[in-house]
Amino acid sequence: MKSNILTLYLLFYFKYIVFMKIVIYGASEYGYLIANEFYQNNDVTIIDKESNKTDEIDKLDISFISGVAGDIEVLKQANIKNTDVFIACTMDDEANIVACGIVKKFSGIKTICFINKEEYKNTLNVLKDTSDNVIAVDSIICPEELLSKEIFKTVTVAKALDVESFANGKAKLLEYKIEQNSVLVDKKVRECDFPSDTLIVGVNHEGELFVPYGDTILKEGDKAIFMGSSHSLDILAGKFFHEKNATKTVTIIGGGNVGYMLARDLESLKFKVKIIEKDEKRCEYLADALKSALILNGNGTNLDLLNEEDIADSDVVISVTNNDEKNLMCSLLTKRLGVKRVIARVINMFNIPLFEQVGIDIAVSTKLAALHEIKNEFSEQNVGILATVEQGQGEVLDIVIPNNFETKKLMDLKLPVHAVIGIVNRKKHVIIPKGNTLIIAGDEIIIFTKNEDVSKIKEFFKVD
Numbered sequence: 001m002k003s004n005i006l007t008l009y010l011l012f013y014f015k016y017i018v019f020m021k022i023v024i025y026g027a028s029e030y031g032y033l034i035a036n037e038f039y040q041n042n043d044v045t046i047i048d049k050e051s052n053k054t055d056e057i058d059k060l061d062i063s064f065i066s067g068v069a070g071d072i073e074v075l076k077q078a079n080i081k082n083t084d085v086f087i088a089c090t091m092d093d094e095a096n097i098v099a100c101g102i103v104k105k106f107s108g109i110k111t112i113c114f115i116n117k118e119e120y121k122n123t124l125n126v127l128k129d130t131s132d133n134v135i136a137v138d139s140i141i142c143p144e145e146l147l148s149k150e151i152f153k154t155v156t157v158a159k160a161l162d163v164e165s166f167a168n169g170k171a172k173l174l175e176y177k178i179e180q181n182s183v184l185v186d187k188k189v190r191e192c193d194f195p196s197d198t199l200i201v202g203v204n205h206e207g208e209l210f211v212p213y214g215d216t217i218l219k220e221g222d223k224a225i226f227m228g229s230s231h232s233l234d235i236l237a238g239k240f241f242h243e244k245n246a247t248k249t250v251t252i253i254g255g256g257n258v259g260y261m262l263a264r265d266l267e268s269l270k271f272k273v274k275i276i277e278k279d280e281k282r283c284e285y286l287a288d289a290l291k292s293a294l295i296l297n298g299n300g301t302n303l304d305l306l307n308e309e310d311i312a313d314s315d316v317v318i319s320v321t322n323n324d325e326k327n328l329m330c331s332l333l334t335k336r337l338g339v340k341r342v343i344a345r346v347i348n349m350f351n352i353p354l355f356e357q358v359g360i361d362i363a364v365s366t367k368l369a370a371l372h373e374i375k376n377e378f379s380e381q382n383v384g385i386l387a388t389v390e391q392g393q394g395e396v397l398d399i400v401i402p403n404n405f406e407t408k409k410l411m412d413l414k415l416p417v418h419a420v421i422g423i424v425n426r427k428k429h430v431i432i433p434k435g436n437t438l439i440i441a442g443d444e445i446i447i448f449t450k451n452e453d454v455s456k457i458k459e460f461f462k463v464d
Contacts, residue, residue: 019041019043020042020043020084020085020378021042021045021079021084021085022034022038022042022043022044022045022085022087023044023045023046023069023078023080023085023086023087024044024045024046024047024087025046025048025068025086025087025088025089025090025095025096025099026046026047026048026052026088026090026096026114027046027049027052027053027054027064028052028091030114030143030367030370031046031048031057031087031090032054032060033349033367033371034087034089034374035057035060035062036056036060037371037374038378039060039061043063044060044062044063045062045063045078046062046063046064046065047065047068047069047074047078048066048068048090049066049067050066065078068099069086069088069095069099069102069103070095070098070099070102072102075102075103075106075107080103080107080109081106081107083107084110085109085111085377085378086100086107086109086110086112087111087112087114088111088112088113088114090114091116093114093115093116093117093120096113096114096115097113097120097124100112100136100137104137111136111137111138111139112137112138112141112374113137113140114141114142114143114370115140115142116142116143116144118142118257118261121142121145124137124140138427138428139377139428141370141373141374143367143369143370144257144258144366145257146370147258147320147345147365147366147369148257148261148262148265149230149234149265150369151262151364152231152234152262152265153234154343155250155266155271155316155318155343156234156237156238156242156269161175161176162225164389164396165230166396166423166425167423167425167428167430167446168377170229170430171228171229171230171422171423171425171430171432171446172228172229172230172233173201173225173389173422173448174226174236174237175223175226175389176223176226176237176240177221177223177224178219178220178221178223179220180220182220182240183240184218184224184240185219185220186218186219187218188214188215188216188217188218189212189213189214189216189217189218195228195232195233195235195236195239196232196432197228197229197232198228198232198233198235198236198432199226199228199420199422199432200212200224200225200226201226201227201420201422201448202225202390202420202448203216203218203222203223203224203225204222204225204393205222208393209389209393209394211418211420211449223390225389225448227420227422227423227432227446227448228422228423228432229430229432232432235265235268235269238269239269248269248270248271248315249271249272249273249313249314249315250266250271250274250315250316250317250318251273251276251309251311251316251317251318251334252273252274252275252319253300253317253319253320253327254276254300254319254320254321254322254327254345255275255276255277255286256282256320256321258345258366259275259318259320260286260289260290262318263290263293264289267290267291267293273292273293273294274294274295274296274309274314275290275293275294275296276296276298276300276305276309277295277296277297277298278299278300279297280297283295283296283297296309300319300326300330300333301326301330301333306333307337311337311339312337312338314339315340315341316341316342316343317330317331317334317341317342317343318342318343318345319331319334319342319343319345320344320345321345322347324346324347324348324351327344327345327347328351328354328355330344331355331360332358332359335359335360341361341362342360342361342362343360343361344360344363344364345363345364345365346365347365347366349367349368352365352368388451393450393451394448394449394450395449395451395454396422396446396447396448397447397448397457397458398444398445398446399444399446399447399458401439401440401441401442401443401445401461402441402461402462403441403442404441405439405440405441405461407438408438408439409436409438409439410434410435410437411435413439415457415460416453416456416457417450417453417456417457418449418450418453419447419448419449419453419457420448420449421433421439421445422446422448423445423446424437424439424443424444424445424446425443425444425445425446426440426443426444427442
C-alpha cells in the first residue's frame, strides 16, 4: 500500500534517469525514499549501521554495506571511486558533512549533503563562496528550509505573466504587469527597493521592450521582467504583486525550525503573524529572534485558546509541528472555527491522502520537498537553456564562459549592447551578480537582452 501511494505522488516528477551509480549514506527515511525511487534504473548502495537497516530497505534490490561513510575501507567496499554521486542523509549533520569531505578527498565525485541546522547551512554556503576549495559539499539540501519556502510561496500568491526557471529552480524569470494602484507607478527603478538578489532586466512599455537603467521610470501598464533567486522573487511577488486584502494575518501552530523560518519571511512582507508554541523556552527564543510576531505559549489543540485568540479571523492557519496527529487535529479544529485556508505539515508522507480526504486545504511534506530537490540535482543541468519573452522581442541566453576568458568584474565587462547578466551559475552555486562580482572562466551566465542584440552578445563571449 505504501509503495503504491509513493508511486502515485512521485511518478509525475521522476521520469527516466540515465543509469548512475549512487551511494547513499544513511538508512534514514530520506535514504529509503531516495533508494526506492531510483534503484530500478540505477545501481544503488546504502551505507549505515546494520541496526538502522529496516525491513523496507531489505525489500529493495540494492546493496547494503554495514559501517560508516567516514571509514575509507567502507568507501572502498562501496567502490566509491567509480560512483557518480554520493548522498549523505543521516539525521546527524556533522556526520553528513564529514562523510562528504572524506568522499570528495578520496574520489572527487559529486556530493549532496542533507543539513538540518540552519547555522551549518550558512557556514557551508560561506565556505562555498570563497575561492579556496576548503569545502567538499557540492549541493546542500535543507528539507525544513525547502518546506518553509514551499509554504511561503503558497501563502504569498502572485499573478505572473511569464515564468521561467533556471539552475534547477534555484533562479527564475518572472514578468508582471504594473497595475494602476501599484506603489511602483511613476517610480525610478533605483528607488523601488526591490529585494536583494533581484534584478529588473526588461520593461515593455506600450509594446516596446527595452533593458532599463536605474533612472528608468516605471509607468502604469508597463510589463516588468525580473530575474533573481527563486526565494527573492517570492518576496518580490508578495511585496509588490500580491492580491491586496484589508488585513494579512497568519497563525502558525508550531514554533520549530519551519515555523520560525516561515514567520521570519512573512514578517518581511509585513504580515501579521502569530505563533502558538507549547514549549516555554522555545517561545522565549522566538520572541527574541523575531521582530513583530506575537508568540503565544500554549497548545494548538486547545479550543479555548483558539477562541480567545480569535483564530477564525486568521486568513491562513499553518500547522507545522513534528507530529502528524497534532497537525491534523489543529487543522480540523481551525477549519471548524471558520478559517478559510488551512495548511498542514505531514511528517509521514503516506498520510498526505488522509489529510486531503478529511478536508485539509494543503498538505505539505519535508520528504517530498527534499525528493523534488534530489530530482533537480539528477536532471540534466541547464542544457541549452534559451527562453524568449514578449513574442520574441527579448531572449535569455545561457552562456558558458570560455577557458581563455580573462577574469573581470561585472562592471568592467563593457558589453557591446545594453544587456543584463542576471544569474551566474558557478559550480552549481547560483549568484545574483552585482557590479563587483567577478566573471571567471567556466562560469555559466544567464543573460537577458533584446533579440536583435543576441549575435553581438554571443560574439563578445566568442560563443559559436
